Amino acid sequence: MDKSVAISLKIVGFLLLLVSAFIPLYSINFDSQPASIAGTHNDPANLVGTNGTLVRVLGFRIEYKVLSFSSVTNKTSENLLSSEVPSSIVILSAAIWFILIFAILATVLGQVFQSGGFKSRGTVADIAAAILFLCGLIASIISMNRTIFIAAERYQAAVTGQSASTINLNPITFNPNDNTPSYFDIGLAGSISPGFYIYIIGILILVTGIFLPVDWQKTAGTEMGRRLGENTVVRWIKTVAGLRLTTYITRRLLTLIPLFIAICVMTFVMVSGMGDPVSLMLLGKQRATEQDRINLTRKLGLDQPVYVQFMMWFYNLIQGDMGQSFTSGQPINSIIGGLIWETLKLQLAAYVIALVTSIPLGVIAAKNQNTWIDSSASAFALLAQSMPIFVFGLLLIYIFSGYGLGWFPAAKAHKVPAPTPVFSSETVGLFFSGQMGAWWASVSERLLDSIMHMVLPTITLAFNFMALYTRLVRSSMLEVLRQDFILAARANGLSERVVTWKHAFRNTLIPVVTFVGLFLATALAGAPITETLFTWPGLGYKYIVAIGFLDFPMILGTTAILTILILIGNLVTDIVYVAVDPRIEL
Amino acid sequence: MQKTAKQKGSFSRRLDSYMKEKRLPKSMTWAGVLAVGWKHFYFNFIIEFLVALIGLFLVLVFTNNQAIYWNILYAVVFSVVWIGLRIGWNYIRKTATKQEIIIAKDGTLRERSPSQWTLVWRRYKKNRIAVLSGAIVILVTIIAIAYPILMPFSPVGTTPLFDAWNGGGSLSNPNLKYPGGTDVLGRDEFSRILAGSEVSLTVGLFSSFLSAIIGVALGALAGYYRGWTEEIIMRLTDMFLALPFLVIAILAVSFIRRGRLAFLRQIPQSVVIIIVLGVFGWAGLCRLVNANTKQIYNLDYVNAARVLGASNSRIILVHILPNILAPIIVIVTLGIAGGILAEAGLTFLGLGSPTTISWGQMVNEAQTNLKTNPELALLPGFAIFFVVLAFNLLGDALRDALDPRLRE
Numbered sequence: 001m002d003k004s005v006a007i008s009l010k011i012v013g014f015l016l017l018l019v020s021a022f023i024p025l026y027s028i029n030f031d032s033q034p035a036s037i038a039g040t041h042n043d044p045a046n047l048v049g050t051n052g053t054l055v056r057v058l059g060f061r062i063e064y065k066v067l068s069f070s071s072v073t074n075k076t077s078e079n080l081l082s083s084e085v086p087s088s089i090v091i092l093s094a095a096i097w098f099i100l101i102f103a104i105l106a107t108v109l110g111q112v113f114q115s116g117g118f119k120s121r122g123t124v125a126d127i128a129a130a131i132l133f134l135c136g137l138i139a140s141i142i143s144m145n146r147t148i149f150i151a152a153e154r155y156q157a158a159v160t161g162q163s164a165s166t167i168n169l170n171p172i173t174f175n176p177n178d179n180t181p182s183y184f185d186i187g188l189a190g191s192i193s194p195g196f197y198i199y200i201i202g203i204l205i206l207v208t209g210i211f212l213p214v215d216w217q218k219t220a221g222t223e224m225g226r227r228l229g230e231n232t233v234v235r236w237i238k239t240v241a242g243l244r245l246t247t248y249i250t251r252r253l254l255t256l257i258p259l260f261i262a263i264c265v266m267t268f269v270m271v272s273g274m275g276d277p278v279s280l281m282l283l284g285k286q287r288a289t290e291q292d293r294i295n296l297t298r299k300l301g302l303d304q305p306v307y308v309q310f311m312m313w314f315y316n317l318i319q320g321d322m323g324q325s326f327t328s329g330q331p332i333n334s335i336i337g338g339l340i341w342e343t344l345k346l347q348l349a350a351y352v353i354a355l356v357t358s359i360p361l362g363v364i365a366a367k368n369q370n371t372w373i374d375s376s377a378s379a380f381a382l383l384a385q386s387m388p389i390f391v392f393g394l395l396l397i398y399i400f401s402g403y404g405l406g407w408f409p410a411a412k413a414h415k416v417p418a419p420t421p422v423f424s425s426e427t428v429g430l431f432f433s434g435q436m437g438a439w440w441a442s443v444s445e446r447l448l449d450s451i452m453h454m455v456l457p458t459i460t461l462a463f464n465f466m467a468l469y470t471r472l473v474r475s476s477m478l479e480v481l482r483q484d485f486i487l488a489a490r491a492n493g494l495s496e497r498v499v500t501w502k503h504a505f506r507n508t509l510i511p512v513v514t515f516v517g518l519f520l521a522t523a524l525a526g527a528p529i530t531e532t533l534f535t536w537p538g539l540g541y542k543y544i545v546a547i548g549f550l551d552f553p554m555i556l557g558t559t560a561i562l563t564i565l566i567l568i569g570n571l572v573t574d575i576v577y578v579a580v581d582p583r584i585e586l
Numbered sequence: 587m588q589k590t591a592k593q594k595g596s597f598s599r600r601l602d603s604y605m606k607e608k609r610l611p612k613s614m615t616w617a618g619v620l621a622v623g624w625k626h627f628y629f630n631f632i633i634e635f636l637v638a639l640i641g642l643f644l645v646l647v648f649t650n651n652q653a654i655y656w657n658i659l660y661a662v663v664f665s666v667v668w669i670g671l672r673i674g675w676n677y678i679r680k681t682a683t684k685q686e687i688i689i690a691k692d693g694t695l696r697e698r699s700p701s702q703w704t705l706v707w708r709r710y711k712k713n714r715i716a717v718l719s720g721a722i723v724i725l726v727t728i729i730a731i732a733y734p735i736l737m738p739f740s741p742v743g744t745t746p747l748f749d750a751w752n753g754g755g756s757l758s759n760p761n762l763k764y765p766g767g768t769d770v771l772g773r774d775e776f777s778r779i780l781a782g783s784e785v786s787l788t789v790g791l792f793s794s795f796l797s798a799i800i801g802v803a804l805g806a807l808a809g810y811y812r813g814w815t816e817e818i819i820m821r822l823t824d825m826f827l828a829l830p831f832l833v834i835a836i837l838a839v840s841f842i843r844r845g846r847l848a849f850l851r852q853i854p855q856s857v858v859i860i861i862v863l864g865v866f867g868w869a870g871l872c873r874l875v876n877a878n879t880k881q882i883y884n885l886d887y888v889n890a891a892r893v894l895g896a897s898n899s900r901i902i903l904v905h906i907l908p909n910i911l912a913p914i915i916v917i918v919t920l921g922i923a924g925g926i927l928a929e930a931g932l933t934f935l936g937l938g939s940p941t942t943i944s945w946g947q948m949v950n951e952a953q954t955n956l957k958t959n960p961e962l963a964l965l966p967g968f969a970i971f972f973v974v975l976a977f978n979l980l981g982d983a984l985r986d987a988l989d990p991r992l993r994e
Binding site for chain 1: 829832836840841930949960970974978979
């Protein structure tokens with residue numbers, strides 16, 4: 001069998017399973033609303049029952065029946081129903097997904113690790129991974145079934161066994177002390193959601209790919225290519241798939257997933273142990289009862305055990321939802337979306353300035369080795385490296401802001417009140433209605449204001465980055481200048497300028513360019529200090545604030561976003577490194 | 587002309603008289619005693635003793651510490667300890683140093699070829715900046731240990747407001763009595779800077795050592811036992827490298843210090859920071875050690891040791907680790923600087939405990955009074971800067987001394 005067939009089957013299967021994870025495993029749909037008819041409260045004759053489908057989990061459907069007294073429009077229960085899902089269902093679906101993902105990872109990583117990539121594979125790895133995978137699959141199906149049936153039995157018992165006036169079972173928490181009068185009728189229905197088909201097909205394809213007998217001596221992509229024919233697209237795909245870089249990137253991407261999950265688990269455990277946000281939020285309230293505390297805890301989802309909280313959070317995270325802030329109630333997505341621009345603006349400006357100044361500085365220092373230029377550049381780099389970022393910032397604030405010369409503002413990103421944003425409806429409206437003078441006045445005010453506020457923090461950050469880069473450029477330039485091809489170039493009579501900038505400098509760029517990705521880690525991790533010093537409304541500053549207020553979703557969201565950025569940065573670094581330097585073995 | 591001749595004459599006359607009387611003039615005797623005795627074994631200590639005594643006494647008197655006889659006692663104790671250390675050091679050097687002249691196999695006398703560490707020490711001594719930075723580091727260490735007797739005032743006690751007539755009180759600017767001024771609560775800034783050196787240095791040193799222990803152990807294991815061990819350890823390393831360091835450190839410190847787990851909350855502040863910085867900072871070293879171990883793994887002498895039946899642990903500890911010690915030492919020294927910076931950053935962000943005196947925290951607290959009292963923020967800031975600079979210089983110098991190929 002062709003090698004490429006097995007590989008592509010595995011990849012397609014993996015992708016399908018991944019896709020199935022993004023299709024919600026459960027869906028909530030309320031087909032009907034609880035009725036409200038006038039009547040007395042305790043009269044069973046006025047009891048109204050409404051049926052509907054509450055939750056779908058893959059192929060299974062939970063139906064509900066809301067019994068409400070006609071006199072009482074049961075607002076509370078209705079709200080609960082429309083806003084919350086029985087936690088057991090969420091846990092269940094998230095757990096299935098988790099087991100599945102880990103099984104897939106075990107399969108793929110087992111092969112990658114034991115056999116050094118997709119080049120060859122070991123029987124042991126295959127068998128172990130396949131067994132693990134099947135175990136995970138069976139376990140997930142069994143657990144799914146069991147939980148559904150247990151839930152169904154409980155609800156059935158609750159609904160059928162007792163009369164309407166005495167039933168006291170809350171569907172949300174299974175708490176018998178909760179008197180919310182709403183009841184569920186559970187039945188398993190046969191309609192299967194499309195996610196389930198994708199799930200099954202993915203598993204089949206992946207398993208087929210694993211057990212396919214393969215002739216590993218053959219080169220990839222010959223037979224399959226012949227079958228597919230020879231048009232441009234196929235040739236292009238074959239070329240790209242045949243590259244070892246593709247394999248390398250795939251491998252790196254696959255290792256990033258467990259890395260990210262592990263980092264998220266660690267962060268989540270630390271965050272959830274950080275304190276009690278409920279008491280903090282109730283601190284200012286007068287006459288906060290125990291019931292308030294319980295309600296708030298349940299509303300924030302903190303009544304669940306930590307692993308359940310993590311599953312719910314992570315499951316939502318991969319679907320692009322990071323929850324809502326505890327303090328302001330806004331979705332974290334929109335908060336971070338607003339903040340990350342401010343942070344990146346600062347970091348990128350500082351980075352560009354640092355690059356533009358430090359590369360010539362490093363090159364000049366290396367060219368004039370062991371002269372006063374070199375030693376002063378090195379001394380400068382050393383000073384900048386040893387200077388705590390906040391001390392330098394404070395010094396700048398003391399000299400240039402209102403304390404001293406008063407040239408630049410020292411706090412916030414905009415003045416108060418802030419000028420109209422450049423891309424707001426007002427400004428754009430001015431532009432399109434042809435009032436160019438007014439438009440330019442508004443835009444320039446905003447831009448000037450932005451730039452004036454950016455000066456001090458940017459210089460502070462750039463000063464810090466420059467140290468690193470000057471040293472890096474200087475040392476790699478020295479290394480390159482000592483090599484033979486420089487000597488050859490000089491012997492050929494090339495001018496010193498050409499030798500320096502065309503021959504030496506281009507080779508110096510290899511480590512410098514690859515450092516771009518690693519920079520991201522240091523830059524973003526250092527953001528809190530600078531931003532706190534300048535009260536810059538960016539990610540780092542708000543992160544510190546969120547830690548003070550125990551705003552869990554905000555802390556988690558920030559760390560997750562930063563981690564993703566850093567992981568992508570590292571990946572890009574590695575790829576660029578391989579792409580730039582052909583000497584690197586994959 | 588005449589003058590020089592006269593001097594020359596006088597000198598020759600004195601020399602003549604010396605040749606005749608076989609007696610040196612008094613001045614020349616004492617000069618000779620000083621010049622020769624400087625190199626003499628115990629004379630050196632006596633001079634040092636006197637200098638240390640006088641210096642310390644002056645410091646204690648000028649810092650206006652306590653009653654005078656306590657100062658004398660401190661000075662004497664300090665000098666005795668100093669001399670004891672010097673004698674001990676000399677004794678160790680004498681006994682530990684091998685003979686410089688040895689008898690070779692053919693019976694001739696030869697100079698022993700210097701050991702690796704002798705060469706390193708010679709290269710280190712040649713570098714003036716290296717010696718200077720080493721001296722600064724030692725000085726800071728002495729301050730961090732002996733600050734209780736050097737402080738003119740208590741770093742936590744407030745000067746009463748009526749002392750404002752004498753330069754004290756709240757938020758006074760630097761003066762002769764209070765060299766660094768006083769902060770909002772009227773505490774002496776100079777004493778606080780001296781006291782803050784303890785936390786900075788402790789955290790820097792021990793966090794770096796902790797990360798070195800973890801990093802070297804894991805790196806050597808991963809490099810020596812390949813396969814699954816390496817995969818697991820290197821994935822773990824990747825994970826720690828991918829962490830946004832400061833962000834996670836903030837999280838970890840607040841988790842330990844303010845979290846729900848009571849037994850974690852009882853750990854002292856500086857220990858928490860040491861643990862956090864150590865646990866999250868080992869990844870780079872681990873990669874380095876791993877790469878170096880892999881490089882050495884297949885060298886002939888390691889294979890020879892293996893053939894002779896040396897156990898795995900012996901090969902790692904005796905044959906591999908000593909050979910990759912140089913980069914480790916450099917990284918650890920630079921790690922101390924990084925640790926001091928990170929500690930200052932964390933405490934600057936307000937994660938320090940109010941009872942601990944720390945430079946970063948002092949900068950943080952002084953921000954509100956930047957207009958009137960900039961020295962409150964800038965002095966501790968520059969203290970951090972100089973200590974970090976000394977450690978960075980030391981690291982660079984050690985790298986040059988340990989591996990001259992890395993120079994330039």
